[in-house]
Amino acid sequence: MKKWVLSLTLAASVFGLAACGNSAVVKTDAGNVTKDQLYTAMKDKYGSSVLQQLTIEKVLSKKYKVSKKEVNAQVNEAKNQLGTSFDTALQQYGYANESDFRNSIKVGLLEQKAAEASIHPTKKQLKDYYTNNIKPEIKARHILVSSKEKADSIKKQLDKGADFATLAKKNSTDTATAAKGGDLGWFGAGEMDSAFEAAAYKLKKNEISDPVKTSYGYHIIQLTGQKEKQPYSKMKKEVEKKYKESKVTTEKIQAVLKKELKAADIKVKDDDLKNTFDSILSNSNSTSTTSGSSSSSNN
Known part of the structure; x- marks a missing residue:
């Protein structure tokens, strides 16, 4: 799963400060730091990355659904693996807190589902995968x-x-x-x-x-x-799920994001952030993943 370093908690804070005026956030004898100054500094440093993540979540959520149960499963797995080091690990990866980590997990799962939807394996591919990998x-x-x-x-x-x-x-x-x-x-x-x-x-x-x-x-x-290995007939859905998971790559995710964002007809209204999506929409290395042939080449 993709690791997002910037926090959605920070994102909410940054954009929640918009149009807040010049009231002071910090007062000192040497002068004040205003909300406008804080917003501008945070936007300059994090704006494009945070806006990109927030937009991707909004666009993908229209077509794909991630349940709280799915997010909990990922978070609990991380907690079980890391034990008492969980909070320290979150800080090392740049997450503000557990809520921020959960938001990141949700975005990753949305991207995973979007990429999997573009993979269409044949019966032979699934049976071969069952034989060789399950x-x-x-x-x-x-x-x-x-x-x-x-x-x-x-x-x-x-x-x-x-x-x-x-x-x-x-x-x-x-x-x-x-x-x-x-x-x-x-x-x-x-x-x-x-x-x-x-x-x-x-x-x-x-x-x-x-x-x-x-x-x-x-x-x-x-x-x-x-346990004994169950027959293919009983594991068909699980085999297909695992097969698709195994075929999701960074390139597939990039290709799907490019397609979904283009279809969403994004218009950035802030001139300072107008180039936010250029890296995705102009990605020439992305290849289409809408046919079964793209997944078969990875067998």
Whole structure:
């Protein structure tokens, strides 16, 4: 999903100040800072980016709907992954607060849905995707540490019969799962780090992996459950959904935005912001994604 760095909270503040006059926001012995001065400075710094985001949300919302449940699912996933680091991570990505993050998630989901609507897979493409990419859900637990030496030490303890959950609670730096003995619950293909996922799917039930390196550190993984793969007939809708998700690229999103914004006949009334949408509307690298052939080339 696209990460928007500028906050919609800021956007509301910037444009809410318009035509507010010269009343002081700050008073000092050296002179005052007026609302007009603040508005002008904020518009010069953030105006184009914020106006672009607000307009995209308005245009796409006319055709595509994002529910509160969908936004909550994304936010809760982030909270589960980040644990107590959630608020710090929001600040690092430039979000003002959780509300700002939710607005960003909504815009990203609108773009995702708009791009997916332009992808029309054939039956063969879907069946091939089912065969090659759909895996049964598995359940696992893990212990995450920062060094290979620490991971090796924990693996040796486990090989000697130490309790996995106890070691996870004591050692795992994944605070969101450590308290649960490292339990990650059920997950499917494409939901975890690729190296983690590859290692987990190679395990037999109750088998414990050697240390697995990912961008998060070193994992010791134990497979605790595995479901059977359901037949294609029962997974048809899910397969199509996952197929479309896998084909959404930055280029597809840019192409869809260009098409939707042109159709919306945007007219920017503020001369200072008149070039806001030039980067999207004049994007010559965007290619049409309205036919099935565009998605088949990505198989």
